[in-house]
Amino acid sequence: MTKLYQLLFSSLILLATSTCYSQTKSIWTEADRKFLIDNLERTKLEIINQTKSLTSEQWAFKEDSTKWTIGQVLEHLGLYERIFAQEADIMLSSTPEPQLDSISLPDTSYINWMNDPSPHKAEWNAEPLGFMKGSDNLTFFLFGRNHIIDFIKNTTYDLKAHYTYRWGDEKRRSIHALMVVHFGHSDRHLKQIRKIKDNPKFPK
Template identity: 25%
Template sequence: MKKLIFPLVILLLFSFSKDSGTNLDKNDREWIMKHLTETREHMKQVLDGLSDEQLDYKPDPTSWSIAENVEHLALTEKMFVETLHKSVAEGPKPELKDSLVFKDDQIMPMIADRSQKVKTAEPFEPSGQYGSTEETLAALLAIRQELMDYVENTDDDLRNRYATLPFGTVDAAQLIVFIAGHMERHVLQMEEVMEDEDFPEM
């Protein structure tokens, strides 16, 4: 009898250490990866070939330059990824399912909408802390790659993990798409800078 108890205990411990929810759905994984990939590539396309003068140009003293947008993205993306991992570590919270404030197809348009201007919190204001724009971009792309690697390989039930953002509750899958949308928002802001009539030619 004693011989049976030890294997049974190991089996129970293993069972409870696994995610008690379902694994990340294939369609959700593809949906998330699509937005992470497309927004990263859009940003790289916009930044490609820009000179230091172009990166540092500001349409007016209150506007951010393209370089400052890149730094803001590096700061916020790091924070968002930490929020994601915290929500996963806290475990399933099925009681929050009815608290979601957006449907999936509303996430990207909502965050990318540049008609709604939002002032960022002080910790996410650009201050040059990463060094050059090249170093800042490298840090940002490393954070994004870490996130994409996680999404590609995780079995976590992201639909049963939740985070509270300033506008309300999202599940972890929506949070990652929110991260992608936040990048798109600032890439659009970079394009607005480039459209200014005084933007340097080179």
């Protein structure tokens, strides 16, 4: 078989696969959509409630020199709104791989990972710089969160058929799973915010 025929054959196989997939029922269901929206909205509202009445001193309080302020926690969360939105956008342009759903980890595995109290190291691109002041950090977070919620509400993509590339043992992760990690990450840092506010030295 010549290279031209090989290329033509490969193109026909890809077209047939894509056509077959487009005619099948989406793996990602309306119940999955609701699950993500409910939890993304829930964590958004909890973050608003935990920070809406903070003073400038409270936003900037540090438990010690090695810890983040509440402002930095919100900046970190806001950065991840953009990082995960971009990651999802890139991978949604890839060829669907619905066959990977059968070997994907359950949602509970990601939620349990985020609930693990052991320290997590922030990636360099999610390290807060602390230059924003007070409630500007909340505004920064909400702009990104509302964008992601609107995307989840309106997307027609199958979020369990498009996969990201990851490091370590888990090589692939669906966009749906990415968003489960996302709201779990918010819950993790809500605990951090409450811990900062419970510090006896937290400004009154």
